[in-house]
Amino acid sequence: MSITPTNNYMNKKINIKINGKKYLVETGQTILNVARANNIFIPSLCYHPDLHVKANCRVCVVEIKGQRRLSTACSTQVAPGMEIFTDSAKVKTARDTNLELIFASHREKCSDCTLQYECSLLSLAKRYKIKANNFKDRKNNYLTYKFDKSVEIDGSQCIDCQNCVDVCKNVQKIGYLEVQGKGSDRKIIPTNNKKIDCIYCGQCTSHCPVASAQEQSQSLEVENILRDKKDKTVIAIFAPSTRMTIGEDFALPYGQDNSPKMIGALKKLGFDQVMDVNFSADTTTLVEATELLERLSSPRGVLPLLTSCCPAWVKYLEFYRPDLIPNLTTSRSPHIQLGGIIKTYWAKEKKIKPENIVVVSIMPCTAKKFEITRSELKIGKNYPVDYVLTVRELVYLIKKNKIDFKKVAVEKSDNLINDGSSAGLIFGASGGVMESALRTASYVLNSSAKNKLRTSRLEFKEVRGQAGVKEAQVTLSGKKLRVAVVNGIGNVKPVLKNIKKYDYIEVMSCPGACLGGGGQPIPVSREIVSKRTAGIYQVDKTSKLRTAHDNPSAVKIIEWLKDKKLDHEVLHTHYSKKTRK
Amino acid sequence: MNIIDKIKQAGLIGRGGAGFPTHLKWQAVKDAHSKIKYLVINGAEGEPGVYKDKYILVNHLDELAQGVKLAADCISITKIYFYLNPKYFDEYKKNITSSFNKVGLKGKFELFKKPSKAGYIGGEESTILNIIEGEILEPRLKPPFPTECGLWGQPTLINNIETLYNVSLVNKGKYKNNRFYSVNVNFKNKGVYELSSELTIAEVLKKTGNYPEYKFFVQVGGDAAGEVLNDKQLDQKVSGAGSITIFDFKKHNPEKLVKFWFDFFADNSCGQCTPCREGTYRLREMFNETKSVAKLLNNNKLSEIIENLNLTPFCALGSSIPMAISSYLKNVYNPNK
Numbered sequence: 034m035s036i037t038p039t040n041n042y043m044n045k046k047i048n049i050k051i052n053g054k055k056y057l058v059e060t061g062q063t064i065l066n067v068a069r070a071n072n073i074f075i076p077s078l079c080y081h082p083d084l085h086v087k088a089n090c091r092v093c094v095v096e097i098k099g100q101r102r103l104s105t106a107c108s109t110q111v112a113p114g115m116e117i118f119t120d121s122a123k124v125k126t127a128r129d130t131n132l133e134l135i136f137a138s139h140r141e142k143c144s145d146c147t148l149q150y151e152c153s154l155l156s157l158a159k160r161y162k163i164k165a166n167n168f169k170d171r172k173n174n175y176l177t178y179k180f181d182k183s184v185e186i187d188g189s190q191c192i193d194c195q196n197c198v199d200v201c202k203n204v205q206k207i208g209y210l211e212v213q214g215k216g217s218d219r220k221i222i223p224t225n226n227k228k229i230d231c232i233y234c235g236q237c238t239s240h241c242p243v244a245s246a247q248e249q250s251q252s253l254e255v256e257n258i259l260r261d262k263k264d265k266t267v268i269a270i271f272a273p274s275t276r277m278t279i280g281e282d283f284a285l286p287y288g289q290d291n292s293p294k295m296i297g298a299l300k301k302l303g304f305d306q307v308m309d310v311n312f313s314a315d316t317t318t319l320v321e322a323t324e325l326l327e328r329l330s331s332p333r334g335v336l337p338l339l340t341s342c343c344p345a346w347v348k349y350l351e352f353y354r355p356d357l358i359p360n361l362t363t364s365r366s367p368h369i370q371l372g373g374i375i376k377t378y379w380a381k382e383k384k385i386k387p388e389n390i391v392v393v394s395i396m397p398c399t400a401k402k403f404e405i406t407r408s409e410l411k412i413g414k415n416y417p418v419d420y421v422l423t424v425r426e427l428v429y430l431i432k433k434n435k436i437d438f439k440k441v442a443v444e445k446s447d448n449l450i451n452d453g454s455s456a457g458l459i460f461g462a463s464g465g466v467m468e469s470a471l472r473t474a475s476y477v478l479n480s481s482a483k484n485k486l487r488t489s490r491l492e493f494k495e496v497r498g499q500a501g502v503k504e505a506q507v508t509l510s511g512k513k514l515r516v517a518v519v520n521g522i523g524n525v526k527p528v529l530k531n532i533k534k535y536d537y538i539e540v541m542s543c544p545g546a547c548l549g550g551g552g553q554p555i556p557v558s559r560e561i562v563s564k565r566t567a568g569i570y571q572v573d574k575t576s577k578l579r580t581a582h583d584n585p586s587a588v589k590i591i592e593w594l595k596d597k598k599l600d601h602e603v604l605h606t607h608y609s610k611k612t613r614k
Numbered sequence: 615m616n617i618i619d620k621i622k623q624a625g626l627i628g629r630g631g632a633g634f635p636t637h638l639k640w641q642a643v644k645d646a647h648s649k650i651k652y653l654v655i656n657g658a659e660g661e662p663g664v665y666k667d668k669y670i671l672v673n674h675l676d677e678l679a680q681g682v683k684l685a686a687d688c689i690s691i692t693k694i695y696f697y698l699n700p701k702y703f704d705e706y707k708k709n710i711t712s713s714f715n716k717v718g719l720k721g722k723f724e725l726f727k728k729p730s731k732a733g734y735i736g737g738e739e740s741t742i743l744n745i746i747e748g749e750i751l752e753p754r755l756k757p758p759f760p761t762e763c764g765l766w767g768q769p770t771l772i773n774n775i776e777t778l779y780n781v782s783l784v785n786k787g788k789y790k791n792n793r794f795y796s797v798n799v800n801f802k803n804k805g806v807y808e809l810s811s812e813l814t815i816a817e818v819l820k821k822t823g824n825y826p827e828y829k830f831f832v833q834v835g836g837d838a839a840g841e842v843l844n845d846k847q848l849d850q851k852v853s854g855a856g857s858i859t860i861f862d863f864k865k866h867n868p869e870k871l872v873k874f875w876f877d878f879f880a881d882n883s884c885g886q887c888t889p890c891r892e893g894t895y896r897l898r899e900m901f902n903e904t905k906s907v908a909k910l911l912n913n914n915k916l917s918e919i920i921e922n923l924n925l926t927p928f929c930a931l932g933s934s935i936p937m938a939i940s941s942y943l944k945n946v947y948n949p950n951k
Contacts, residue, residue: 088755089887091926102933103925108755125927127889130922134892167915168896193891212750215731216883217895 137168148244184235197237233398235551274461288568295445311453313371344404345542372417373603397550423552455576464496478510629776646769658737663837665793681778736884
């Protein structure tokens with residue numbers, strides 16, 4: 034158990050000095066926070082604003098006047114009259130030694146590493162010109178643990194900061210990862226407890242400072258397909274949240290919608306077509322809202338209805354609470370629906386054989402890599418989606434191929450399948466799936482109600498925001514609907530305990546939902562997720578198309594699938610109890 | 615006068631090595647607002663060369679039990695954990711239980727065997743809390759201190775066996791400012807002696823009849839983390855956990871000694887922080903490359919790693935690692951010998 038320094042309730046202002054300069058600061062803050070707020074750089078690896086202060090990497094050491102030993106800035110609070118030096122000779126030597134020692138416990142495969150542009154260790158090593166070869170790599174024979182097709186932890190890269198263990202145990206409350214061994218024999222390993230299994234959320238990957246925990250990368254496989262397509266048509270589809278975050282890796286502002294540039298970059302990489310998963314978020318909404326209304330009106334309808342867009346949540350339910358499988362919506366997740374639509378409707382229109390289409394999904398998620406391998410999703414012989422790349426993997430390909438994202442020619446997506454509504458876009462935020470479904474359910478109920486003057490409701494702000502659990506009672510055309518939104522799987526247990534209280538529950542495994550997804554750019558924190566979220570609702574606010582049911586193409590394609598009796602295969606799925614392999 | 619005042623007046627300090635005033639710890643736990651409070655008796659005795667806890671268990675168990683009872687009553691302790699070195703556990707389990715029952719602690723205490731793999735770091739007080747809770751074997755970040763947030767987040771008093779034994783003496787007015795000295799020759803224990811804590815190293819050796827006639831040097835305060843002093847430096851008090859280990863200057867093998875220290879720390883690091891986990895690993899690796907102290911001194915990484923262990927470890931045990939090697943090189947080692 035480690036404990037984060039508590040905030041001093043007094044918030045008194047005190048004088049301190051950093052590197053000889055005076056600062057008037059509030060008490061109760063750590064030296065690191067004060068320094069960063071004043072643009073003084075202090076390096077850190079194990080520090081993460083959302084996790085316990087662990088102070089184990091010892092890279093953020095500073096010298097405090099009057100103290101012989103150095104202190105870690107992350108764990109030491111400022112005190113009146115404190116004189117701090119962040120760059121004294123003593124600090125430099127100790128910091129560089131610790132970085133060098135850490136680097137020697139991290140096997141360098143930087144030149145091939147997907148995360149070389151987001152690695153804190155590599156950037157510090159460059160900044161301080163750390164020599165990598167003073168010591169032998171000591172972890173060369175450490176094992177790599179692969180968690181199905183989603184995430185892997187390469188022990189030979191691990192620097193023992195324990196962020197992965199912390200986020201898995203204390204934020205996600207899964208506890209799949211454990212520290213084993215002592216001293217230099219320490220390893221991070223999956224627990225032996227067979228009652229616990231990984232849900233593939235990938236929060237370990239987005240909280241790892243050195244890419245020891247990372248997605249099982251398929252970026253090079255995809256690159257090879259693009260180089261040598263043979264008779265294949267290669268299509269990229271991109272998730273709602275990804276356009277809102279990709280810019281961060283190219284020094285663009287938080288919360289900016291970069292769809293046109295993203296499409297441009299994907300085309301430049303060689304994709305034949307690019308399509309927007311916002312579209313199939315709309316079809317998902319139409320399927321799910323219909324199911325919700327059916328279940329509500331049928332005496333035998335299983336309630337509450339649970340969302341299924343998040344594959345980590347689905348895995349959680351199948352493993353930990355298989356008794357609730359009947360509550361899950363049968364609707365497939367948006368990118369699986371789009372993959373299916375591409376390989377049926379679009380293939381027919383374009384006269385391309387579905388087996389000659391390769392669908393590559395750009396996702397904020399590591400669990401999607403597992404989801405696409407579920408055999409129950411197959412349509413005939415074909416999987417709807419062939420590859421999933423995280424946003425980070427796409428960034429890697431863009432940078433590796435020297436595409437200037439800021440200047441790339443903007444492009445439009447395919448015209449047969451439109452870009453969807455902003456109700457689809459907000460699928461990326463916590464509460465977004467719920468809100469989109471409520472917009473459509475509200476419309477359906479109102480249009481069947483006698484009073485045509487009542488307008489259907491558009492905004493459901495009570496389900497937005499970063500709270501762990503959001504509850505609301507929504508009145509739709511006189512009907513009361515009790516809803517809950519779980520923002521982060523670590524908050525799910527109390528809601529499942531009182532499940533009878535609700536009619537409809539959205540669960541997203543990552544804090545901040547897909548905008549905080551395990552496959553998103555690094556760094557990520559609650560603060561960053563809030564900025565991403567503000568951006569997505571800003572786009573929604575000014576959008577011309579804010580409801581799924583107003584997307585004519587979505588309605589048309591669902592009708593087409595029903596007509597061809599493909600709706601079940603393309604839009605619906607089923608689930609089964611899972612045990613640990 | 616209450617017991618805390620008596621302790622204060624007697625000037626008791628912790629005998630685990632850190633030397634913190636005992637009355638302050640007691641007062642802090644007493645003043646802490648909580649219905650649940652724990653007492654942990656630290657009987658880890660993980661520092662090589664120190665045998666005083668065992669000596670007390672053999673010779674003064676009833677006094678120890680009385681000291682524990684005083685603490686339990688004074689601070690309204692909910693439950694006592696007696697955390698004990700596994701080597702002593704089975705042998706003294708019965709006696710401890712009956713002594714503790716005798717003073718009225720029946721049902722209030724639990725004997726907790728220190729895991730054998732816990733080693734040296736398993737004696738650090740916040741690490742003990744983690745071990746009892748079943749958490750990772752590593753020290754906790756301070757603050758908060760165990761006195762406000764200890765076992766399962768409750769105020770916890772952690773005292774060494776010797777400290778609690780002293781408390782019972784203080785209560786009876788029998789405390790004479792003595793302490794226990796473990797005197798060893800070449801790692802072999804010659805005996806444990808209860809003598810004034812004001813004595814110098816030389817005086818302890820003379821009084822106990824252990825002052826060598828040959829040219830010698832000593833390691834004081836533990837065979838691992840203790841300071842190495844030559845025979846001209848013995849006019850000072852005994853530090854740390856009160857051990858004095860005598861080495862024959864001519865017969866000693868510098869390589870064997872350095873290897874012992876480096877192996878000990880590499881094997882006993884918990885692995886939590888970089889300077890200790892990686893530093894002790896690299897010290898051992900560097901030594902094993904040549905197995906020569908003289909050649910080790912040519913390695914320019916040696917001083918960097920040692921200085922880093924002085925300045926940046928997470929816990930006090932980590933920053934005590936360089937003491938033995940640094941003081942040995944400074945006070946004793948002669949490359950031309």
